[in-house]
Structure formats: C-alpha cells, structure tokens
Amino acid sequence: MLDIPVWLWLVSTAVLGLLVGSFLNVVILRLPARMAAQWQREAHEELELEVPDEALPPGIVREPSHCPHCKHPLSAADNIPVFGWLLLRGRCRYCREPISIQYPLVELLSGVLSTVVVWKFGPSWAALAGLVFTWLLIALAGIDFRTQLLPDQLTYPLLWIGLLLALLPMFVPPAPAILGAALGYLSLWSVYWLFKLLTGKEGMGYGDFKLLAALGAWMGPGALLPVVLLSSLVGALLGGALILLRRHGREVPMPFGPFIAMAGWIWFVAGDTLLQGYLHLTGMR
Structure with missing residues (x-):
C-alpha cells in the first residue's frame, strides 16, 4: 500500500x-x-x-x-x-x-x-477485505435486529467473498474455508432440526445457517465453536437483561443473527488474542 x-x-x-x-x-x-x-x-x-x-x-x-x-x-x-x-x-x-x-x-x-x-x-489488502466483512456484518445485524431476516442478497456475497479470498489465500487456505463453510451451515442446520423434532417449534432461521457458513469460509472451522459459544453467551446475557427490564417478553422471539455477527467480528479481529488468553488462564500454555 x-x-x-x-x-x-x-x-x-x-x-x-x-x-x-x-x-x-x-x-x-x-x-x-x-x-x-x-x-x-x-x-x-x-x-x-x-x-x-x-x-x-x-x-x-x-x-x-x-x-x-x-x-x-x-x-x-x-x-x-x-x-x-x-x-x-x-x-x-x-x-x-x-x-x-x-x-x-x-x-x-x-x-x-x-x-x-x-x-x-x-x-493492506487484508484490511480492505476486513472492511467489506465488517460492513456486511453491520448491515446483516441491523436488518435481522429490525425484521428477523438475514437476506440472501447479503449472506451469499459474504460467503462467496470468503471462499474466493481463500484462493489467494488471505485469511485461511481453500480447504479450511470450504470445510468451515460446510460445517458452519450443517452445525446450525442440525440444531434447528433437532430442536424442531423435540419441541415442534423453529428455534432459528435458515439465514443463521448461511451467516455462520460465511464466517466459516472467512476464518475456517476452528472459529466456529468459539463464535457459537460467544454469540450464545452474549445473546443469553442481553436477552436476560431485556427480560429483567421488561422490555422484551419471554414469548417474543429474539433474532440470533446480530449475536452471530458480533461474535464473528470479535473473533475475526481478536481471536488469536482471546485464544492465547484462554490458554494462559487455563494453564494449557
């Protein structure tokens, strides 16, 4: 540059x-x-x-x-x-x-x-790609927060850009990018159908699967578990706070996409630091 x-x-x-x-x-x-x-x-x-x-x-x-x-x-x-x-x-x-x-x-x-x-x-070019990644996540989170929709017009470009960048490779090589996209989609897809079979209700939408697949394409399969755990933690804390403040009823569905986007962005810019900190605290390093 x-x-x-x-x-x-x-x-x-x-x-x-x-x-x-x-x-x-x-x-x-x-x-x-x-x-x-x-x-x-x-x-x-x-x-x-x-x-x-x-x-x-x-x-x-x-x-x-x-x-x-x-x-x-x-x-x-x-x-x-x-x-x-x-x-x-x-x-x-x-x-x-x-x-x-x-x-x-x-x-x-x-x-x-x-x-x-x-x-x-x-x-750097990585920063330019990171900016596109960030802007798409902000748009997706905002739309899902307002409408509980994650449009294909945004999730698919995010997914394909991640896969194309893997050809360089920029963040992860092609094999981890493809595996991350597949596991990202299938993991939430499996949870969705298990929850539906057990309760008869839909716990999340297909847009959540596609968003996690896109994050897997950008960061590889190693990022999926931390992103899911972090998004679940943030969602539980914020949802509990809103219920306690009586601004969100228990029966009112809460979009999960903003939490996935938030966790994905955090891991994208600070995943290495967070992982090293966790290993240090647990004595594994």
Missing part, C-alpha cells in the same frame, strides 16, 4: 467508515421493505391475482435520502454522518418528527469498527 503514516490511514478509515455507515442505514431500512414488496408481487403473479398497482418502496441507490415521515428530501448538511443528526437534535428539519437514533449509532459503529480493522491489519 502507499507510504502514508498509520495515523492518517486510521483517520481516513474512520471518516470512510462514517460515510459507509450512512449508506448502511439505507440498506438496513430499505432492503427489507423492497424485498417484501417484491415477494408480494411475485405471490400475486404466481397465484394469477391482480398485481397491486403500487410503486415499489425506494431502492438502495437511486432514490435520494428523505425523511421517513414527511418524505421531504434531505439536504447535504442533514446527511452528514452523526453530526447531521446532532445538529438537528434528532428531529426532522421540515416536519419536526423524531429521527431514529439508529442513524448515528450505525454510523458510529461503522466508523469505530472500520478503524479497528485497519489498526489490526494495517494498510
């Missing part, structure tokens, strides 16, 4: 992460709505029913940003990541309706995690 001071790489990455985070908000909010409308049209066509004469929800790229309440287009100043929300004090300039705090949170998350990735890998 170019001979530029590391601090400048980090600052540039933080700014880039904030800008990408703004786009990720668009993906999180618009992609599920667009998918649902397209599914409805396809269902009408399959059943030979009259297709509703309604425009599809805004797409991800072409339609400009606008207020979800009054639909007024946003100015460039309103679209400044984080600062635009702060300057507006969390309310639309035109209709004064509240603007979800999701916008600055996703932008900040993208900026911080992107910076950590470049700090971890340095200015």
Whole structure:
C-alpha cells in the first residue's frame, strides 16, 4: 500500500467508515421493505391475482435520502454522518418528527469498527477485505435486529467473498474455508432440526445457517465453536437483561443473527488474542 503514516490511514478509515455507515442505514431500512414488496408481487403473479398497482418502496441507490415521515428530501448538511443528526437534535428539519437514533449509532459503529480493522491489519489488502466483512456484518445485524431476516442478497456475497479470498489465500487456505463453510451451515442446520423434532417449534432461521457458513469460509472451522459459544453467551446475557427490564417478553422471539455477527467480528479481529488468553488462564500454555 502507499507510504502514508498509520495515523492518517486510521483517520481516513474512520471518516470512510462514517460515510459507509450512512449508506448502511439505507440498506438496513430499505432492503427489507423492497424485498417484501417484491415477494408480494411475485405471490400475486404466481397465484394469477391482480398485481397491486403500487410503486415499489425506494431502492438502495437511486432514490435520494428523505425523511421517513414527511418524505421531504434531505439536504447535504442533514446527511452528514452523526453530526447531521446532532445538529438537528434528532428531529426532522421540515416536519419536526423524531429521527431514529439508529442513524448515528450505525454510523458510529461503522466508523469505530472500520478503524479497528485497519489498526489490526494495517494498510493492506487484508484490511480492505476486513472492511467489506465488517460492513456486511453491520448491515446483516441491523436488518435481522429490525425484521428477523438475514437476506440472501447479503449472506451469499459474504460467503462467496470468503471462499474466493481463500484462493489467494488471505485469511485461511481453500480447504479450511470450504470445510468451515460446510460445517458452519450443517452445525446450525442440525440444531434447528433437532430442536424442531423435540419441541415442534423453529428455534432459528435458515439465514443463521448461511451467516455462520460465511464466517466459516472467512476464518475456517476452528472459529466456529468459539463464535457459537460467544454469540450464545452474549445473546443469553442481553436477552436476560431485556427480560429483567421488561422490555422484551419471554414469548417474543429474539433474532440470533446480530449475536452471530458480533461474535464473528470479535473473533475475526481478536481471536488469536482471546485464544492465547484462554490458554494462559487455563494453564494449557
């Protein structure tokens, strides 16, 4: 990469992460709505029913940003990541309706995690791949948190990119990448069917299988057990906290995808450190 001071790489990455985070908000909010409308049209066509004469929800790229309440287009100043929300004090300039705090949170998350990735890998092609990995996980986690969906439009690219990078190899060689993808999918698939046979209920969705398969393709089979354990721990702690605070009923399903994404990203950037720390604490090293 170019001979530029590391601090400048980090600052540039933080700014880039904030800008990408703004786009990720668009993906999180618009992609599920667009998918649902397209599914409805396809269902009408399959059943030979009259297709509703309604425009599809805004797409991800072409339609400009606008207020979800009054639909007024946003100015460039309103679209400044984080600062635009702060300057507006969390309310639309035109209709004064509240603007979800999701916008600055996703932008900040993208900026911080992107910076950590470049700090971890340095200015390299591995860092660039890590940024794509991070941004896709943020989008998937946000969509699953809001809608309990993990779209194939994002899980499949994440999976295939991981497998293609293994050809270089960048993070893991081809054989571990393929084995990690297969075991990642089959492990949760087996748990799903065992749980369904025992209880008659579905404990998770197929998107969770695909997401763990993608993580296996990026990091190999050795990462799968730590990711599952870490995601289960975080999910149990957060779920228990929400139930205690009475913000989430016991009978209300909680998406597992955000916890898988969170655990996968943590292991991606700090797996070696965590493993060495565990071995040290247990006296195995």
